Amino acid sequence: MAGFARAIVEHPLARVLRRRPQGELALALAVCVAGGAAGVAMVAFVNAAIGGVHETVALAAGFCAAALVAVAARIASGMMFARLGEGALLDVRTQMARRILAAPYRRIEALGAARVQSVIADDAGKIAEFLVAAPHIVMNAVMVAGCLLYLAWLSWTSFILALLVTLAGSAIFHLGNLRALNDLDAAGKAQDELFGHLEGLFLGAKELKLNEGRAGAFLERSLAASVEDVRRLRLRGLRVYVLASSVAMALVYGLVGALTFATGEAAAGSTIVFLYLMMPLDSLLATLPHMQQARVSMERIDRVLADAGDAEPVAGPGRPSFRRLSLKGVGHRYFREAEDGVFTLGPIDLDLAPGEVVMLIGGNGSGKTTLAKVLTGLYPPEGGRIEIDGEPVGDDDRSRQRALFSAVFSDFHLFPTIDGLDLRDDGEPDETLDERANALIARLRLASKVSVENGRLSTRALSQGQRKRLALVIAYLEDRPIYVFDEWAADQDPEFRDVFYRTLLPELRARGKAVLAISHDDRYFHLADRCVKLENGAVVEIVAPARESCGA
Known part of the structure; x- marks a missing residue:
């Protein structure tokens, strides 16, 4: 016993x-x-x-x-x-x-x-x-x-x-x-x-x-x-x-x-x-x-x-802001099963500033999504450094970097609620959240499909294009300084694709937001402030908007 x-x-x-x-x-x-x-x-x-x-x-x-x-x-x-x-x-x-x-x-x-x-x-x-x-x-x-x-x-x-x-x-x-x-x-x-x-x-x-x-x-x-x-x-x-x-x-x-x-x-x-x-x-x-x-x-x-593993440190309270986000000689490596080898991204130098739309272009497998994950702080850089307003970002304050971003990745997930978005700058609950969400839903022509009540989505049973529009609504409600869109327009019909590039992105620019849009839509490349082209994980071209097509 x-x-x-x-x-x-x-x-x-x-x-x-x-x-x-x-x-x-x-x-x-x-x-x-x-x-x-x-x-x-x-x-x-x-x-x-x-x-x-x-x-x-x-x-x-x-x-x-x-x-x-x-x-x-x-x-x-x-x-x-x-x-x-x-x-x-x-x-x-x-x-x-x-x-x-x-x-x-x-x-x-x-x-x-x-x-x-x-x-x-x-x-x-x-x-x-x-x-x-x-x-x-x-x-x-x-x-x-x-x-x-x-x-x-x-x-x-x-x-x-x-x-x-x-x-x-x-x-x-x-x-x-x-x-x-x-x-x-x-x-x-x-x-x-x-x-x-x-x-x-x-x-x-x-x-x-x-x-x-x-x-x-x-x-x-x-x-x-x-x-x-x-x-x-x-x-x-x-x-x-x-x-x-x-x-x-x-x-x-x-x-x-x-x-x-x-x-x-x-x-x-x-x-x-x-x-x-x-x-x-x-x-x-x-x-x-x-x-x-x-x-x-x-x-x-x-x-x-x-x-x-150990928990990552969490950023303190306060609304995030920035004047410049810089990648300096940033590199990242990961194993790619399709090639049975290690893929190397970088070294990459890139700057983002408020009120700027940057399009990230390049072929499939060139490293665009991986760069977006490094930029947003999901992946730590294995070489070089990331700076916010000239201050290097370390592993102990990576969440400060992530707090700058709202993102809609190609493999995004829709949660059944919009909990966590209902606080004003003073920390008090925002009682207008449902109203603002439903206004955005109506603007993206989803009002007949979905609505928000008490912070909960009425449904998520939507087409992929509609789900992406709903994810865009959530990103707008987050109201972060930098937006990342990973092939957002790929599942949209021509009308909404045009709205995205000619209306929504300019509006974000006008509101002082920085935007990184991963795109293959070469008909809209000239609408960006800059186009950054990747090939095999390396930046091969940074093009000003004067040219009709960044890929040309």
Whole structure:
């Protein structure tokens, strides 16, 4: 039992529970201990009544009191641990969301949505299941320990035999546990792949619908194979626990037989104690697999948090502003799978100033989007430096750089609300946010499709071009000094494409905004103040607007 108690204290989930209010946790544990002690008292009263040592009425009263305490403790501890468990689950999920949001963008890309979703949904769920069962585990452990102590008081011979059986059972479980943990951890990794396939089931629905053969192969080979891997690995791990617990119970059965048929005076009392002990012991052994699954889940969560890296510093309050943003000899490298090699961006020298529209042009794969991510502070430069008003930007104040930008990237995401945009310069809520949002929506001819009420979008079920217009509304509401548009007009019809280049960009310029527009629309290049052309990650041309086409 000492080993089991140490395992509880050292269990990763104990760390989660320790984050909850300590008074509440201490009370819940005390109630569990009281319930377990009451269970031991019940068997003591029964044993004494069978032995005829005391008056039956007093023993019956004691038994009833112990039974009431045990039932009350079970109810109270169950409710308290349910509260603690849900609170701990909330802490885990909130901590993960905060750490991932605070992680460097490259780390977020490397983690991938499937792995994080797997951990937050399935692994966090296993933790919740275990915490709901925690009071039963504690009470059963107390009852087992109490019965062993009571057995020592009845007969040292029986206690020594029971201790040997306990040690043998612990050793068997430990050996099985080492094997099972490896299988459960492998099942968790297989589940990450499964969540990736489930994500593809939705994101690739168009392609799968258009090709039944491909859809069938995806279901049978990819999705079904991942499901089978998870099932096989989990089942193999759980089988080890079933075998280990069964062997442990077989040892207990053997001990009951030995106490009944091969010992002396205390045999009857010891046998009764062990017959009573079998129920909490069996329940305890049955919960051990769930306890270890929860441990594996917590360790997987810890690995995700570790892979997320240290949180980046956050910019202080205040409205961002700038006079000049400069890239000086900036370079960045990353692995490009299509070429099975490293792509190098830069060194690049580039300046942005308020009231200026710059178009970034070049062929596919020339590094335009990567440059935009470096410019906005999503990727840190691996060479050169970025300056804001002549002051270099370091890793500790990268968020100050990001705070200057509103961006609509080609792979943008629309959130269901516009929360976080409802504060005025003085920090007070802006009660006109819905009105301003709906006015912009109407201007972009989306009023018949979507509206904003209490900061929430009525729908996101729009075409790609309409979604981009809605993303532009959000960017306007952010009202940052610099705007980045990554091929925004690519999904617009000719009318809105013309509105974007001839109306919206000039308006932003007139409002003193700096604009970097990644574009292939050479018919509009002459509307920019400058065109910056990239080829293979290098700036090959910076053209003034006097020429009709920057690409000429």
